[in-house]
Amino acid sequence: MNQRKYALEIVSDAGLLGCKLAPTPMIHGTHLFQDSSAPFHDVHAYRRLIGRLIYLTNTRLDIAFVVHQLAQFMAKPTTSHHLAALRVLKYLKGTTSICLFFSSHSSIHIKAYSDSDWASCPDTRRSVSAYYIFLSNSLISWKSKKQKTVSRSSCEAEYRAMxxxxxxxxxxxxxxxxxxxxxxxxxxxxxxxxxAIHIAYNPIFHERTKHIELDCHTIREQHSRGLIKLLPISSHLQLADALTKPLGTKDFSIIYLKLGLINICAPACGGY
Structure with a gap:
């Protein structure tokens, strides 16, 4: 599945077909917020661009996080937000042939990766929840979303993401x-x-977990019914990390190679 023609149209309409390419859609370590830079002069153009990028995320999960971030400033975009959106286009210019690959020889086994970035929003101090869900080795669902309430610990943020x-x-x-x-x-x-895993397995609530009691019941009920099995994973192997923060070029490439993204215009032995 790919949206190559649509991605090229977005880049062309922005006048960036001859631009210098960007290795990642967002600079590593960047945190977008409602800053004090000058307001962007054409609010409607910014909203239209972000709306088109949102539609592109139907197949281009590699830009899902940054588009989620940029969409939060559609009411009052600034020049810094517009520059961040242009970097996404510079990244798309060099990766228009990236697509999702679904194998015809897949077992019916589902696995998921859940992660969060605690208090990552500078404006609200809310955390970001993210997940990837696979059917065998084929990615079928993903999300990057800001949590509705402020989490008082990284454990709480992770539990809400779960x-x-x-x-x-x-x-x-x-x-x-x-x-x-x-x-x-x-x-x-x-x-x-x-x-977070220990809270799910612990049937006793105490003072520090009262405020996430409904989430506890949701996860514990599905675990007791045999729907899910919680397993720990090292942070450097956590694929959902790519939906919670901007990564460096090396980590970004490694993760998206594991997500089933391929370049349809690359040689037969090529990949992402």
Missing amino acids: ALTTCELKWISYILQDLHIQPTSPVTLYCDNQS
Whole structure:
């Protein structure tokens, strides 16, 4: 699946077909916020560009995080936000042939990666939840979303991300049942926060987990029913990390090679 023609149209309309290419859609370590730089002069053009990029994320998950960040400033975009959007286009210019690959020889086994970036929003101090969900080795669902409330610890942020992922896994299982497909149970859910996993397995609530009680019940209920199985994973192997923060060129390339993205215009032995 690819949107090569659509991506080229976006770059062409912005007048960047001859631009210098960017290796990543966002500079490593960047945090976008409602800064004090000059307001961007054409608000409608910014909104139109971000709207088109949102549609492009239907297949281009490699820009999902930065588009999620840029979409938060559509009311009052500044010149710095516009420059960040232009970098996305410079990245797209060199990667228009990237597409999602779905193998025809896949087992019906679902696995998911859940992650969060604690208090990463400079304006609200809210965390970002993210997940990738695979059917065998094919990526079928992903999300990068700011949490609705402020998390008071990284463990709480991770747990809320796990609850969001669990709800998506439950919905996917219903879809497969409607198609008369029975996936292998339980679904493996990877998380790089040991404390969050321990909360899910601990049947006793105490003062420090009262405020996330509903999320606790959501995850614990699906675990007890055999829908999910929580497993720890090292941070450097956490694929969902790419949806919570901008990565360096090396880490960015390594992760997206593992997500099933391929370059349809590359030689037969090539990849992302």
